[in-house]
Amino acid sequence: MKTENNPLGEYFNFAVASSLVLFGFDGEELSILLTKKTHEPFLGAYILPGKYIRPTEGNDAAIHQLLIEKIGVDPNSIYLEQLKAFSKVFRNPMGRVINVAYYALVKLTPEVKAHSEKFGGVWIPYNKIPDLAFDHNDIIVYAKERLKRRVKRRPVGFNLLPKEFTISQLQLIYEKALNRELDKRNFRKKIFNSNLIIESGNYTDPNLYRKISKLYMFDEEKYEKMTLKGYDFLF
Amino acid sequence: MKTENNPLGEYFNFAVASSLVLFGFDGEELSILLTKKTHEPFLGAYILPGKYIRPTEGNDAAIHQLLIEKIGVDPNSIYLEQLKAFSKVFRNPMGRVINVAYYALVKLTPEVKAHSEKFGGVWIPYNKIPDLAFDHNDIIVYAKERLKRRVKRRPVGFNLLPKEFTISQLQLIYEKALNRELDKRNFRKKIFNSNLIIESGNYTDPNLYRKISKLYMFDEEKYEKMTLKGYDFLF
Structure with a gap:
């Protein structure tokens, strides 16, 4: 007053x-x-x-x-x-x-x-x-734009995925956030080149999914570095 | 109330x-x-x-x-x-x-x-x-960080430079915004590869500067496109 x-x-x-x-x-x-x-x-x-x-x-x-x-x-x-x-x-x-x-x-x-x-x-x-x-x-429109920019520049999947995940799940996040389909082979190449993920040694449960897929984890040390430094996923 | x-x-x-x-x-x-x-x-x-x-x-x-x-x-x-x-x-x-x-x-x-x-x-x-x-x-700290991100991703020099400018002036903006020196040859290569600027046909005034330098302008059409799309200057 x-x-x-x-x-x-x-x-x-x-x-x-x-x-x-x-x-x-x-x-x-x-x-x-x-x-x-x-x-x-x-x-x-x-x-x-x-x-x-x-x-x-x-x-x-x-x-x-x-x-x-x-x-x-x-x-x-x-x-x-x-x-x-x-x-x-x-x-x-x-x-x-x-x-x-x-x-x-x-x-x-x-x-x-x-x-x-x-x-x-x-x-x-x-x-x-x-x-x-x-x-x-x-x-929400503004937040979606922000998320789109973030997934291109920083590894944010860690925050959305379970500890162990399939490459398809990781691709799905990028596709949802960018709102378009991504080429599977290209995506895999980019992700593996980034050295962000490592094999967990486990596979998807055959009782849950017909197709058995390798499970991956984020390399926490690499991930921390990437989160601070940023990267450039030119999709 | x-x-x-x-x-x-x-x-x-x-x-x-x-x-x-x-x-x-x-x-x-x-x-x-x-x-x-x-x-x-x-x-x-x-x-x-x-x-x-x-x-x-x-x-x-x-x-x-x-x-x-x-x-x-x-x-x-x-x-x-x-x-x-x-x-x-x-x-x-x-x-x-x-x-x-x-x-x-x-x-x-x-x-x-x-x-x-x-x-x-x-x-x-x-x-x-x-x-x-x-x-x-x-x-101000937050604004400086934002400017740093912007110059890496979008061509913002247009907003700061006179209509005709030297490459040294353009480099100076990037150096100030990023707060570090940039290699001259590398910078020129990047700028010319971006196709963002064109020669204006004029030179710096010999009464003002001892060294005579070429003056450049932004290619407005290219600039507009880059502003919308963004780019990635990985300095």
């Missing part, structure tokens, strides 16, 4: 929210976590998970708390970064609300799925996102 | 500011525009140019207005993008203020220099930024 000690008081009339675009991969499908609004405005509409921030609360801290409580994921164990502030004047009918949006990548295990669904979360395939309340569709 | 119609009123207690990291190149030096605080807190301290946003005012619009009025630059003629929101809880002693920061690139002509200085601006060399108020040094 405007007081003698705070001539800027009239400016303190914004609210700040943070939303999260959480990409999850279950080995077959790349999905985004949505939830449904339980209050007006837009009661019942799909939105990104998120929350209004209290003036004493950090935005990063609020997203960390959301991940721990509502999704069951340790924020320090995943790839998480701020996207940018979405700040159009008329984005929220309650008043001027700035949304400092984030995105993150998780392995969509049965545990993460169950935990997030218990708190009202719904996992929707990446390419089947419905109309969302506010400007949340814009936020 | 919290009312019956607005149960979220208690959250509307933030202020929002936008600051601009403006990089200018005068042909020799890459500089950043600073200004001095004329009010408490931190009276007299250097800060980035910027302003508090009114709840009815867009952040992009506020930065556009700043560029036009205080710097004398048409925002639609330059490279301008949002960096991200800086949102630490204790970044401003007046209360909780989110800073939606931007960065932009301009040709630092005598006109831009004079206009910005008339409004209290001071151009400080890129590597000699003093201690700034608030978290503005953090914002």
